[in-house]
Amino acid sequence: MRGAWRVLLRVRGVLPALGIAAWEAAVAVLGIPDYLLPAPSRVAQELFVRFFLLVRHTGVTLQEVILGLGAAVAGGGLLAVSMALVPILHRGLFPLLAFLQAVPKITVAPLFVIWIGYGLGSKVLMVFLISFFPVVVNLASGLLQVEPDVLRLMRSYRASRWQTFRAIRLPNALPYFLSGMRIAAALSLVGAVVGEFVGADRGLGYLILLSNAELRTPLLFACLAWLGVMGVLLFGSLQWIERWLLPWARVEAPERRTVAGF
Amino acid sequence: MPASIITVHALSKTFTLNREPLLALSGVSLEVYPQEFVSIVGRSGCGKSTLVNIVGGLVAPSAGEVVVMGRPVTEPPEAIGMVFQSPVLLPWRTVLDNILLPVEILGLPREPALRAARELLALAGLQGFEGAYPHALSGGMQQRVAICRALVFDPPILIMDEPFGALDAMTREEMGMELLRIWHERRKTVLFVTHSISEAVFLSDRVVVMTPRPGRICEVLPIDLPRPRDLRVRALPRFGEFELRIRQLIFEPAHG
């Protein structure tokens, strides 16, 4: 018997598997109602039966995330580049942006709903606002924190500001940018979901509220599972992009002790 | 001949690297006498660090034994203080608390240790820095703190593994002279690992030359230059002859 235990413990994922089994058993044995804590089998059933419903709403949330992130990268990128090229802009604006990272921005969600309504727009704007800061702060840092010796080298070639920017600052900034993107990606999901909580008629967050109101807790769990999958896919894509953009180094993204700006 | 304070007898050490056995040391024997300053030089991979790690009780040998002050070494002996290339100061402790670390762990009485620590700080030229944190000190100063720490529990033997390796050339020379001053004052036995040939000749009574693959002692040179050693010693013809001899042993191993 002891030998069997030892073999079992070597298998990866044995603890989570046991956990799920225990969960299933507990619900059955204790007779816990569906609306309180659904059994894993019920959640799995829901995932299967409501597949197209879930996909439809996931698509909406995904749209919000991608549009918002895209806007944040475009806007943040533009501002970061401007700050890198215009020192006074950097000195004045960068500390403000870094400071604002600690200020919770999710509270603005209801305001966006009032301004723009229940549709996609208010969520995209929320995602944009919440993702903007980590992107711009990290990218600007990356563009500016270049080793002085490298800049001296470029000056010795009488390189123009633009040449230095393209050849040195931009590649230097990539790991910083990706580090900022990782933070922004996590925040974008929060922004989209909470935005939908506050006012929406579609999306996973909306579906969660709906299943919540109708006490269809198995569906709620199914939504949470899909959200998790979305997150994993987002981060996976980021890792893939990182590998594609940075083939020259297994660079450890520099540790930013800033708040993951909300 | 006084009895040796460290006896290394037929020491061998094999590591496994990528599932291949690597013979780091092969049949190394050495005697170190009290209050001697002995340097070990050799190229990277000749096993000098492995040797002192075994003497210091941090690594167990594959064969052979080490006897320190009459007792075989199985774990780090209380008679040995060690200094590594990186000062390894605990960043959350002040300079003084860092120096007192071994005293705390070894459970020695605090009062005499505190006095010893302050004396050592003065000896090393660090008065006024007792309350400073390591991050505020330069590399040379941190290494001096590490040396004080190694001496605070007054071990008769000091093992130093490339302690000045991370310093720039001038600080390195300065630290070498500091070290000799402290050694003269405190009458310790020092086992010093370096890959600077001139540093080894300048500091030591004897230089042990090691060669790699497998790591073994090639020759042990007595350095009979006058003490105390100062800047002028480096200009003596004898100094250059010793350096040349060691260089030949290392770079032209075919030469006898």
Added chain:
Amino acid sequence: MAEPSASGPGPVTTTRVRLPWEPVAFAAVLLVAWEVGARAFGVPEFLLPRPLSILSTMQSQAGRMVPHLAFTLGEALSGFAGGVLLGILVAFGLASSAFLRRELLPLIVFSQSMPTAALAPLLVVWLGLGFLPKAVLALVLVFFPIAMNVTSGLVQVNPDLLRLVRSYRATAWQAFIKVRLPHAVGYLIAGMQIAAPLALIGAVVGEFVGANRGIGFVILDAAARLATVEMLAGITYVGLTGTAMFLAVGALERSLAPWLGDRR
């Protein structure tokens, strides 16, 4: 930071940080532009309120809003305390067992991919509309960064530090108390700085989903009446509180862990 001279006696002095005027000037310019521009272009107040109106509303409504804010802060701080304690406990568990690390770490990473705020409605089902679900949400949000940071702090210690204490024949317990634990404290505080605003967000998001007290409730209530000035007043109150929490932990760091120096 000036390099201390190797020969001179005396302790090290740090250069004092002077408040830079450029960002302050920029912020002032932006606020003035907002105020003046809104007036000049005749932007209606309910659409985009002006900074001065927001400030005066904050002042006039303080009697009503501040108690709600205090309630939310209470939810946030309880969640914060709970999350820190739970995080430290779990970290100790993870640090002591490689088996647990291997099994639980992927689980923790997966659950971090999911926006934890999405749990808010579930917590309302389980715990009702009062104080508890918000505090629990705050706790869950705080738990992850703390647990991850403290685990790193306990496990990822510079091997040279461990070799050093081994050379003094330190026992595993001594190594833990004298090296791993203090090392982890630095990481704990860094984690707390990330977690403090998260606790506040947990509380507010919890209130967005279902509440009848708290500043989140105040904001939603104002939204229902289309009272945008009040909304922005409430939002600003939350912003100030979040910033205060962040700065408070920063000050805590400087007093508890002065050795972390300028590692920013």
